[in-house]
Amino acid sequence: MKTNILPTVWQAILSATIAHPAWHERLQAWREGRSAATLHLAILREPYLSRILARRKRIESRFGRDRRAPFGQVKTGDLVLLKRAGGPLAGLALVTDAISRAITPTEMDELRAAYAAELVIDDPQFWTLHAQDRYVTLIWLTGIYPLPAIPFPRRNRRGWVVIG
Numbered sequence: 491m492k493t494n495i496l497p498t499v500w501q502a503i504l505s506a507t508i509a510h511p512a513w514h515e516r517l518q519a520w521r522e523g524r525s526a527a528t529l530h531l532a533i534l535r536e537p538y539l540s541r542i543l544a545r546r547k548r549i550e551s552r553f554g555r556d557r558r559a560p561f562g563q564v565k566t567g568d569l570v571l572l573k574r575a576g577g578p579l580a581g582l583a584l585v586t587d588a589i590s591r592a593i594t595p596t597e598m599d600e601l602r603a604a605y606a607a608e609l610v611i612d613d614p615q616f617w618t619l620h621a622q623d624r625y626v627t628l629i630w631l632t633g634i635y636p637l638p639a640i641p642f643p644r645r646n647r648r649g650w651v652v653i654g
Contacts, residue, residue: 494529494653502640503571503579513582513635516569528568530560531642531651532583535575538610542572543581543636547610550583550631552650553623557590559650560627564588570631571642571653579640584633593626601626 495503500521507514519525532550534542541547550570552560564585572581593601602617605628611617644651 496643499579499640499642503582503637506637506640507582507635510635513633516584517582520569526567528563528565529653530564530568530570531573531653532560532570533573533575533644533649533651534580539572539574539580541610542583542631543634545634547608548631549605549608550629551605551609551611552627552629553620554625555623557625559648559652560588560590560629561625562590562627563652564590564627564629570629572637573642577639579637579642581637582633582635583631585629586632587630588627590625590627592624594624595621598623598626601628 504514504517507517516525516527520527520529534550538547538550542550554561566585566587568585568588570583570585571579572583574580598617598621608630
């Protein structure tokens, strides 16, 4: 049995999914080791979290200058806990596809053009801030399930955590 999450937090998540049998079973299967899925924690700022929860943003992106998580660690079928930056858990998502790769500045422009509608990034500074990044992970999300606010204590400032 996996125990990487505080029991009280885990119980709150399970209780919140009781009305959605598919999510409840996915989480139980992960917890009991009956699933090949990996559980991830994604820390999201606004307006991106709300856009995912409203099913308007279908791809979560992570850009970086190095290969930190989630680079190369997310696969189809994985489960993602969606957490508000500085706040509680807010939802769950299922990964339907993921791509991690090195990119050049030209490829960054191509990614922006190809996925702009699904990334829903309308902050013009976003692309300027990430112009020097050399790695990207694109994560297609589905099965979005909003959760009531569930406190989730953290000890670090990483924007993505692979729970296991």
